[in-house]
Every structure is written in C-alpha cells, then in structure tokens.
C-alpha cells in the first residue's frame with residue numbers, strides 16, 4: 266500500500282467518525298505530522314537496506330576488531346599502516362568494487378614516549394599528564410622549574426612580554442572575558458607556543474581550546490594547529506590536577522614542578538593512504554557521492570569513539586547496501602581517511618588527487634561526532650539543499666527522528682568538500698559522554714552501544730543511497746567566491762585563513 270493511499274483511507278475514516286454523530290468531543294489523538302510521501306522512487310530499495318542494516322548488522326564486530334586487533338592507529342605509525350591494510354581487507358570482503366589505497370604523505374611522523382610530572386611545592390605529589398601530538402621533549406632527565414600562568418583569553422597581551430617565561434613551566438589559564446572566538450584562540454595558540462619556545466620556556470601545560478580536560482582524571486591529547494609541530498613539550502594535565510596547580514599559582518604561592526616528556530619525530534615525511542571502495546552507479550557511474558569517516562586515531566586508547574564509530578558505520582553502511590542487492594543511480598564511493606587528526610590531511614589529499622573530477626562530485630557524508638545517535642544532518646552551508654532533504658528526513662522519523670540544517674562543520678573530513686563548494690554533510694550525533702572519551706584513555710569499546718552503532722550505520726546507508734539514487738542530482742559545486750562568502754557569513758572564513766585550511770589561494774579574499 267502506498268502512503269498516499271493510507272492517507273486517503275485515514276481521511277475517509279475521520280469523515281466516517283465525524284458523520285457518526287460523535288462530533289464536538291476530541292475524536293482522535295492529535296494526529297502526528299504526516300510522514301510522507303517521498304515519491305521519488307527510492308522507497309523500495311531503502312526498505313531493503315534498512316532491513317540489512319538493522320537486522321543483519323556486523324558494524325559492531327568490525328568496531329571490535331578495529332579496536333582490539335588493530336588498536337591505536339596514529340597516521341604514519343606502523344599501526345596506522347595496519348589499519349589501512351585492515352580497511353582494504355574489510356572492503357574487499359564486503360564485496361565493494363575498485364577497492365584500493367590512495368597514497369599521500371604526512372610531513373613527519375611522531376611517536377609518543379614517557380610523560381611524567383610531580384608537584385614539588387607547595388606540596389609534593391604526582392601529577393597526571395600526557396603529551397599533545399607532534400610536540401617535543403624535555404631534557405632526558407626532566408627539569409624542575411617554577412610554574413607561571415599565561416592567560417589564553419588574552420594572548421595578544423601575553424605575546425608582548427615573553428621574556429618572563431624563560432626557564433619556566435607555563436600553565437595556561439583562562440581569565441576574564443575571551444577577546445577572541447574559541448577557534449581563533451586555537452589558531453593563536455600556535456603563535457604563543459612558538460614564542461614560548463623562542464623565549465626558552467621549559468614546557469606548557471594545558472590551554473588547548475577544544476581539547477580541554479573535562480574531569481574524571483583524564484588527559485586529552487590532540488594536535489595544536491593544523492599540520493603543525495613544536496619542539497617545546499606541550500602537555501594535557503587532568504582537570505583535577507590542573508585545578509590544584511591553578512589555585513596555587515593564582516593565589517600567588519611559589520609553585521615548583523618537575524616534568525619529564527620524551528617524544529620522537531621521524532626525520533622526514535612518512536607515507537600513508539586513504540582506503541577507497543565503491544558501489545558503481547547503474548546509470549551515471551561518473552557522478553560520485555563520497556561516504557566517509559577517518560580511520561586514524563590518537564594513541565591513548567583504541568579510538569573506538571574517535572573514530573572507530575565512523576569507520577564501522579561506513580563499513581556497515583556499505584555492507585547493508587551490497588547485501589540488499591540494490592544499485593544506486595550514481596556511484597557511492599566509500600572512503601576511510603587517514604591523517605584527519607593532524608589537520609584533515611587525508612580528505613584534503615582526496616580533494617587534490619581528484620581535482621579533475623570534483624565537478625562530478627555530489628558532496629560527502631561524514632560521521633565523526635562520537636558514540637551517540639544521529640540528531641542532525643548539517644549540510645555545510647548549502648542552504649539551497651535543506652528543503653530537498655525534508656521529505657527524506659520525515660521518511661526516516663520512525664527509525665530515528667533527526668533534523669536537517671545548513672550548519673558548517675569544518676573540524677572533520679566534511680571541511681575540504683565544503684571548501685570545494687560541495688555539501689560536506691556532517692551526521693551530528695547526540696554524544697554527551699564524548700567530552701570524556703574524546704582523545705583520551707577512555708576512548709575504548711566499552712563506550713559504544715552496539716545498537717546505536719547499527720542504527721547510525723543504517724542511517725548512513727539510507728542517506729547515501731537516497732542521495733545517490735534520487736532522480737535529480739543533489740548538488741553541483743559552488744564557485745570559490747560563493748563558498749568564501751558563505752563561510753564569511755558563517756563566521757568561519759577568518760579562522761580557516763588563520764589555520765591554513767583555506768587551500769584556494771586568493772580566491773574569495775576581499
């Protein structure tokens with residue numbers, strides 16, 4: 266029975282009840298908003314895909330293998346290469362076409378070593394720290410030094426007098442009202458670290474906007490600038506330990522700390538690769554919709570939520586479509602990106618390597634927001650497409666109610682596609698615990714619920730197939746000028762320029 270026919274039958278039923286003389290009293294519960302109809306011819310295939318995705322899901326098995334057998338997979342490391350090999354094998358086993366690796370390089374490899382700290386004064390006690398990625402080391406025996414505060418809400422002021430940090434351990438605090446946006450503080454932090462390095466500081470504690478410690482005695486690692494490295498050791502300290510040190514320093518007590526950090530850089534660039542496989546389109550195989558997530562992770566745990574969830578969703582989505590036996594009108598290209606954590610390196614490499622065919626791309630669909638259920642489709646500034654998605658979103662409501670909007674998420678592999686003028690679609694999730702698992706030692710399989718993963722993977726499959734199969738092509742790329750205008754309206758452009766993420770030369774610059 267089609268949805269139009271059910272609506273007509275329901276209408277007849279209402280009229281019949283009204284005519285039966287019961288008028289006046291509330292006859293029926295408030296009617297839920299009508300679901301459909303979404304009469305674009307995709308429904309039969311979507312039903313099959315939903316069945317495979319929800320009833321026959323293997324996504325959690327894939328996540329368990331990736332977490333336990335591959336484990337942490339930093340880009341450019343031997344385990345990063347193991348992850349690439351694992352991804353290729355999975356795509357082949359699922360039955361994708363044209364499975365292959367697309368190589369690119371990261372400017373330098375980095376390996377974490379020991380990080381230890383001890384408060385020496387006003388009391389003596391051990392402190393919990395871990396190094397931020399692509400940062401350097403102290404002397405091998407460690408260093409004891411005074412701790413002084415620097416305010417990241419006013420780096421402009423701090424940068425004017427860096428000499429006072431010579432021979433000191435710098436504790437980043439946030440005092441007063443921020444003078445810049447969080448994004449710009451992140452972008453400016455690199456300038457501050459470089460200036461501190463030059464001034465002869467010993468190390469920096471904390472201050473990484475977006476990577477702050479949220480408690481539960483967890484440290485959170487991460488990169489300090491896109492494609493950026495620093496010789497100075499910069500560490501994340503647990504919120505509980507940092508709280509005490511901060512109270513001591515700000516109350517004017519003389520604070521001394523011993524710190525030892527030992528990391529290793531490779532001598533030059535290291536090769537890595539994106540993992541690619543396809544379901545070729547039946548009518549327009551040259552038109553491509555990319556469905557992806559990043560395969561790389563940080564190294565304090567297994568990266569189950571960042572971004573094992575996304576990786577397993579991509580593989581689960583691909584498998585649901587293959588097993589449903591349906592072929593989309595256009596090609597769905599599944600991509601597991603490496604290098605995301607160091608500055609979207611894999612997705613930028615993809616856009617560069619596929620430059621000639623970006624005009625035939627419809628956009629990309631990315632899941633990278635932790636362990637929760639999908640709550641929004643964010644269309645990356647493409648306000649022209651919000652209405653196009655509405656019938657599909659209504660159709661999905663009985664699997665999971667979510668909304669659609671044109672928000673821009675540039676902090677994942679959506680970014681390079683948005684910059685290329687395409688809808689970089691972010692599957693925003695409801696993940697309240699992500700603040701604990703994000704880049705921390707708690708990012709393990711225990712944080713993931715199998716049924717939520719299966720549902721996210723299924724919604725990814727359904728969205729991908731619907732986009733690739735609907736009669737009209739979803740989107741064509743906007744010009745660089747139009748994209749830059751949109752990003753400026755969304756308050757993103759200045760940050761992207763400052764972070765080196767706008768790779769389109771002077772286009773869009775006024």
Ligand SMILES: [Zn+2]
Nearest residue numbers: 559571572633
């Ligand atoms: Zn991530």
